[in-house]
Amino acid sequence: MDPSTDTTTIIQNVAYLVASVLFIRGLKGLTHPRTAVRGNLMGSLAMLIAIVATLWGGGVVSWTWIVVGLALGSVVGLVMALKVPMTGMPQMVAIFNGLGGAASFLVAGAELTIVMAAVHVTGEAAEASESATHVGLSTQLLVATALSGLIGAVTLTGSLIAFAKLAEMKITIGGKKYWMSSSICLPGRHAINLFTALAAVGLCAAVVMNPTTAMWYWLLVIVAAALGVLITLSIGGADMPVVIALLNSYSGLAACATGFVINNNVLIVAGSLVGASGLILTGIMCKAMNRSLANVMFATMGASSSDGPSADDVYEGKVKSTSADEIAMLLEDAQRVMIVPGYGMAVSQAQHTVRDLANVLEARGTTVEFAIHPVAGRMPGHMNVLLAEADVPYDKLLEMDAVNPTLDTVDVALVIGANDVVNPVALTDPDSPIAGMPIIEINKSRTVVVIKRSLSPGFAGIPNPLFAEDKTLMFFNDGKKAFMELIAAVKEL
Amino acid sequence: METDLVGLLTILMLAIFVGFEIITKVPPTLHTPLMSGSNAISGIAVVGALVAAGADKGAFPTALGTIAITLAMVNVVGGFVVSHRMLAMFRKK
Numbered sequence: 001m002d003p004s005t006d007t008t009t010i011i012q013n014v015a016y017l018v019a020s021v022l023f024i025r026g027l028k029g030l031t032h033p034r035t036a037v038r039g040n041l042m043g044s045l046a047m048l049i050a051i052v053a054t055l056w057g058g059g060v061v062s063w064t065w066i067v068v069g070l071a072l073g074s075v076v077g078l079v080m081a082l083k084v085p086m087t088g089m090p091q092m093v094a095i096f097n098g099l100g101g102a103a104s105f106l107v108a109g110a111e112l113t114i115v116m117a118a119v120h121v122t123g124e125a126a127e128a129s130e131s132a133t134h135v136g137l138s139t140q141l142l143v144a145t146a147l148s149g150l151i152g153a154v155t156l157t158g159s160l161i162a163f164a165k166l167a168e169m170k171i172t173i174g175g176k177k178y179w180m181s182s183s184i185c186l187p188g189r190h191a192i193n194l195f196t197a198l199a200a201v202g203l204c205a206a207v208v209m210n211p212t213t214a215m216w217y218w219l220l221v222i223v224a225a226a227l228g229v230l231i232t233l234s235i236g237g238a239d240m241p242v243v244i245a246l247l248n249s250y251s252g253l254a255a256c257a258t259g260f261v262i263n264n265n266v267l268i269v270a271g272s273l274v275g276a277s278g279l280i281l282t283g284i285m286c287k288a289m290n291r292s293l294a295n296v297m298f299a300t301m302g303a304s305s306s307d308g309p310s311a312d313d314v315y316e317g318k319v320k321s322t323s324a325d326e327i328a329m330l331l332e333d334a335q336r337v338m339i340v341p342g343y344g345m346a347v348s349q350a351q352h353t354v355r356d357l358a359n360v361l362e363a364r365g366t367t368v369e370f371a372i373h374p375v376a377g378r379m380p381g382h383m384n385v386l387l388a389e390a391d392v393p394y395d396k397l398l399e400m401d402a403v404n405p406t407l408d409t410v411d412v413a414l415v416i417g418a419n420d421v422v423n424p425v426a427l428t429d430p431d432s433p434i435a436g437m438p439i440i441e442i443n444k445s446r447t448v449v450v451i452k453r454s455l456s457p458g459f460a461g462i463p464n465p466l467f468a469e470d471k472t473l474m475f476f477n478d479g480k481k482a483f484m485e486l487i488a489a490v491k492e493l
Numbered sequence: 494m495e496t497d498l499v500g501l502l503t504i505l506m507l508a509i510f511v512g513f514e515i516i517t518k519v520p521p522t523l524h525t526p527l528m529s530g531s532n533a534i535s536g537i538a539v540v541g542a543l544v545a546a547g548a549d550k551g552a553f554p555t556a557l558g559t560i561a562i563t564l565a566m567v568n569v570v571g572g573f574v575v576s577h578r579m580l581a582m583f584r585k586k
Binding site for chain 2: 020023024026027028030031032033034036037039040041043044046047050051054055059060061062063065066068069070072073074076077078080081082084086089092093096097099100101102103104106107108109110111113114117118140244245248251252254255256258259260261262263264265266267268269270271272273274275276277278280281284372374379380381382384385388389391393394395396397399
């Protein structure tokens, strides 16, 4: 190796080191809203440095396709990112995630092909090709390639299914329409999943044991892609926060595995940061539902609603319906108002109207705050983003653990589009499907107003005794319309 | 470049620990931008894609590399831009 190449490699590796440090600093910036914008910019700078260092550091001899790929990808990404409304954010995150996974397994496949060809050349012509002598088809390369193919392909198709679910797409099978967001269970799915998973593991072994052909690798990619579809298909809408966080983690792990394929530190560092981040979010989401990851992935929620008390037993003669005027009078006397948003707020796109009511009340001297359950919505932090978009300051968005001990000082609570996350059964009935799930204990407040179209159950498929409590008033209405009527009623006072 | 598996594994372990330390401190308010931002970071595979597409080692690897660059860049640019859009909305009273 001549000295100039050596220096180039050193400088390139130093640039990768700088990029790694900036990735870490960037994520650290995300620990506070004040520094978060800068943190994100640091992350993008790190990416730019890594790309420039790669292009500059040699190894690139033909530029045409690189320029095409860079330009096309950047433009598409930019347009998508600028056009997506905040309500479409969950599915956008899902699709980006999938593309990252796809890129990882494609790189691993390309590297495998290149190295195999180089080894072939060496074997035939006894010509010491650079990649063959230095890397060769080591076990490390083969194992990492197999992992990259497996995780990357699962990430791609899993994310695409998650996208379809989050975008509320419908599919038609045999003349019948199905919501993608419902839990779609194929007959014998556990057996099918197990078989596919075992086949994928077997193919990983085949990749490692057959360093002469890339065929096993592409077979592995196909089977892993099927596996990604199968395991995501049966997961219902309200469990999406877990799935999307887990796929987020996978996309990082796939990049990490690809780092071992091409012996690149910055891929390993960046990939494991993302992997760790996704795993932590997955853990937080599971804890917020008091369910294990295995339970979320393999059990079906909402199927066994026949065991508990029926809706009639719980609601019969106890549910009180109310009107906008009556709520307005309650709000007039209230000092502290707590709003509990759920996925229903996102569906009716009520966040701006909710903010308007909060502003009207605050102008009258009432304290208005928001209590946010970790799994409210369809992805981690979903409610926070929607309310931030509506210009609600983030210090008004309170976390469940912080708000629960103070709820007895709340005069009026407004629950909009949330159900299971405020269901007291979680704390009282150990046999309930949501038993042990931490909830926002909104029934501690003096009066609870629930804004909901009907008494229909939430994702867990069980009735909610909160609706039948003495202190609870039901305002049967669409979320956005309800808040518009409330604003009008409060202004008339 | 010599293959130093133990060195790479050392980096892996340290990075995972750093990741866990930092991410546990991210408040729930920022969980969505954290996901989209870390998502963008997972597009780092673009580094490998650039080498695959530009090394001129045959049509197949070049094609794979080019597709990978495109997909990774959608992920990178899209991820950082949506994160920026979201983070810019978070304000204190």
